[in-house]
Amino acid sequence: MASKLTVGWPALIQCTSLTKKFGAFTAVDEVTFEVANGEVFGLLGPNGAGKTTTMRLLSTLLKPTSGTATVAGYDLLREPQKVRASIGVLPEETGLYDRLTPREHLRYYGKLHGMPEDLLRKRSEELLDTMELEDRANTKVGDFSKGMRQKVALLRAFVHDPPVLLLDEPTAGLDVMSARSIHSFVERFRKEGKAIMISTHNMTEAQKLCDRIAIIDHARIVAGGTVTELQRRTSQKDLESIFVQLVTD
Amino acid sequence: MNFGRITTIAGKELKDALRDRRTILAMIVIPIIVLPVLMFLPAFLASPERNPVRIAVIQSDNTSDDFLASLASDQIHVVRVGREQNMTKLIQNGDYELGMVIPPDFSRILEGPDQRATITVFVDQSSARGTIALSLVQEEITKYSDEIVSERLAKTGLPPEALTPIETDLRSVTVTGTGALFLAILLPLFLGIYAVTGAMYFIMDTTAGEKERKTLEALLTMPVTRTEIVVGKFLIAVLIALVSSVLAIIGMTSGVLVFSGAIGEASAPGLSISVSNLLLIGLATLVLAMTSASLEMMISIFARSFKEAQNFLSPLSIIVAVPAIAMQYMSEQTLRSFAVAPIFNAMLIIRDALLNRASATSVTLEFLSAFVYMIIALAIAIKIFNSEKAMVRY
Numbered sequence: 001m002a003s004k005l006t007v008g009w010p011a012l013i014q015c016t017s018l019t020k021k022f023g024a025f026t027a028v029d030e031v032t033f034e035v036a037n038g039e040v041f042g043l044l045g046p047n048g049a050g051k052t053t054t055m056r057l058l059s060t061l062l063k064p065t066s067g068t069a070t071v072a073g074y075d076l077l078r079e080p081q082k083v084r085a086s087i088g089v090l091p092e093e094t095g096l097y098d099r100l101t102p103r104e105h106l107r108y109y110g111k112l113h114g115m116p117e118d119l120l121r122k123r124s125e126e127l128l129d130t131m132e133l134e135d136r137a138n139t140k141v142g143d144f145s146k147g148m149r150q151k152v153a154l155l156r157a158f159v160h161d162p163p164v165l166l167l168d169e170p171t172a173g174l175d176v177m178s179a180r181s182i183h184s185f186v187e188r189f190r191k192e193g194k195a196i197m198i199s200t201h202n203m204t205e206a207q208k209l210c211d212r213i214a215i216i217d218h219a220r221i222v223a224g225g226t227v228t229e230l231q232r233r234t235s236q237k238d239l240e241s242i243f244v245q246l247v248t249d
Numbered sequence: 250m251n252f253g254r255i256t257t258i259a260g261k262e263l264k265d266a267l268r269d270r271r272t273i274l275a276m277i278v279i280p281i282i283v284l285p286v287l288m289f290l291p292a293f294l295a296s297p298e299r300n301p302v303r304i305a306v307i308q309s310d311n312t313s314d315d316f317l318a319s320l321a322s323d324q325i326h327v328v329r330v331g332r333e334q335n336m337t338k339l340i341q342n343g344d345y346e347l348g349m350v351i352p353p354d355f356s357r358i359l360e361g362p363d364q365r366a367t368i369t370v371f372v373d374q375s376s377a378r379g380t381i382a383l384s385l386v387q388e389e390i391t392k393y394s395d396e397i398v399s400e401r402l403a404k405t406g407l408p409p410e411a412l413t414p415i416e417t418d419l420r421s422v423t424v425t426g427t428g429a430l431f432l433a434i435l436l437p438l439f440l441g442i443y444a445v446t447g448a449m450y451f452i453m454d455t456t457a458g459e460k461e462r463k464t465l466e467a468l469l470t471m472p473v474t475r476t477e478i479v480v481g482k483f484l485i486a487v488l489i490a491l492v493s494s495v496l497a498i499i500g501m502t503s504g505v506l507v508f509s510g511a512i513g514e515a516s517a518p519g520l521s522i523s524v525s526n527l528l529l530i531g532l533a534t535l536v537l538a539m540t541s542a543s544l545e546m547m548i549s550i551f552a553r554s555f556k557e558a559q560n561f562l563s564p565l566s567i568i569v570a571v572p573a574i575a576m577q578y579m580s581e582q583t584l585r586s587f588a589v590a591p592i593f594n595a596m597l598i599i600r601d602a603l604l605n606r607a608s609a610t611s612v613t614l615e616f617l618s619a620f621v622y623m624i625i626a627l628a629i630a631i632k633i634f635n636s637e638k639a640m641v642r643y
Contacts, residue, residue: 056641059470060470061466061469061470061637061640062641063637081472081474082472084470087470089470091463091466091467091470092463093463093466094463095462095465095468096467097261097265097464099268100261100265104261104264109467111253111254111257112254112257112258112471112472112473113472114253114254140268153467156467
């Protein structure tokens with residue numbers, strides 16, 4: 001199974017036996033996987049399986065209890081600042097400032113990433129344009145719908161053009177149109193060679209977007225590989241049946 | 250620490266705060282308008298200069314006309330009412346602030362060498378205007394009575410000294426005027442309250458509030474250190490507390506100017522502050538803002554939600570008044586032993602500067618101790634920021 005989860009060459013995300021315990025409770029248990037550039041990797045699992053904790057470990061919000069990971073070649077524990085400079089994060093909740101506009105958000109986070117002024121301005125305009133947000137770029141996000149907020153939060157993750165993206169439930173609770181535009185946005189950056197990791201419990205999304213999938217349940221990865229590999233292994237056709245079979249086994 | 254990133258964080262915090270009506274309310278509107286008005290308006294309204302007190306008088310005959318003429322003034326309106334009137338009712342209804350019943354043969358009683366006339370006074374002492382009326386009337390009666398005493402004495406050939414065998418000769422050793430004394434009581438209290446309350450809302454919003462709204466989680470995934478985040482937020486908290494303190498001084502001063510005359514003693518006579526003392530007050534105000542901002546950040550970061558932070562911080566706005574009030578009743582020696590206590594130290598500098606008795610050694614000690622508290626509080630705040638348990642909810 002491990003071979004399906006590793007790529008065999010220096011990957012942008014390399015997790016080795018990553019474990020996180022909160023007291024007696026193990027939230028992530030010996031998780032090992034790799035995500036290469038130009039790849040969308042899906043972490044698929046039921047609620048509470050450990051998806052968000054894995055994402056938080058990789059974004060340095062939490063420190064692993066044991067095991068390690070490198071992101072863009074930097075070690076989580078030894079170089080957290082460099083890890084943070086190499087990732088773009090879409091957290092489970094958008095975490096936007098209601099009194100700031102989309103343009104101000106991009107400017108703030110871009111500056112925190114040390115982007116030069118002219119590059120930041122160019123990049124922000126380009127991103128706002130891609131997400132069709134330029135008309136609302138000067139409106140405070142407090143007035144935005146959920147879908148629009150999600151788009152702004154996604155742009156925030158991409159503003160500094162990081163090699164690695166960690167997207168936690170990118171389309172949860174969104175309408176079809178918003179979800180589609182987020183999918184095409186992710187597709188575009190996959191082509192640019194980013195390593196994109198998505199956590200989701202949406203099977204259609206996983207099947208549509210992900211090159212490889214790891215199924216996580218009760219803190220452990222129970223299976224991994226491409227959808228075809230998983231189909232072969234479980235003799236099931238659709239991802240939902242594959243998932244149900246693996247999780248109930 | 251990267252100053253560019255600190256400036257970026259501080260800049261965003263300032264923009265965010267200035268767009269928040271609640272911060273504006275706490276920082277600008279309350280210190281400059283609400284509190285001065287609340288403080289001076291009652292005195293203004295109760296003032297007999299603006300609004301003379303009304304006194305109802307029942308005369309038994311016209312022998313008291315002369316006395317009533319001396320009683321009437323710009324501040325006292327004397328209204329004669331019929332004997333059938335019920336004084337208690339007249340006052341309780343609010344028609345008059347005070348009532349007097351003058352006995353018959355008033356002037357004849359006074360002319361005699363050894364008789365006394367009793368004036369019955371009706372007043373509601375639970376009302377501010379009633380108390381003012383009473384003291385005004387009593388003052389006039391004493392004056393009138395004194396005149397009669399000297400007339401009686403003159404008739405017996407005794408000198409006025411016969412009645413006051415002991416005299417007090419008061420020599421004030423106050424260095425500054427009563428205005429400075431008045432400010433020495435009020436300024437530490439007000440600056441303390443504004444340092445604590447001015448930025449309180451902002452601090453709760455930018456720490457516990459950010460945690461609750463999950464904006465902090467996004468910020469923590471940026472390549473900034475936790476120290477930079479704390480320092481950036483702290484700088485704006487200090488700025489807001491400082492602005493609110495300065496506006497409070499402006500508000501209080503303009504309050505005194507607008508309503509002065511109404512409250513004579515508040516209009517700071519005999520106040521002259523040297524530039525160095527003024528600078529000292531400015532510095533102490535800054536220190537007060539820094540101490541309270543660091544303390545509030547430390548407590549507020551610990552809170553899980555805005556509401557919890559509110560519960561933790563609200564008592565501070567009352568607690569801060571304790572040293573300011575206690576200061577008035579403590580001996581100088583006791584005061585000195587409290588000189589290094591937090592908040593107390595800065596308040597003491599303000600008081601001493603106003604009274605022109607600040608000494609270099611005590612000021613240095615007070616400033617140093619304030620900085621030590623600030624550094625400790627900020628260090629704890631940074632430590633909490635670094636703790637994943639306090640910052641990230643699982």
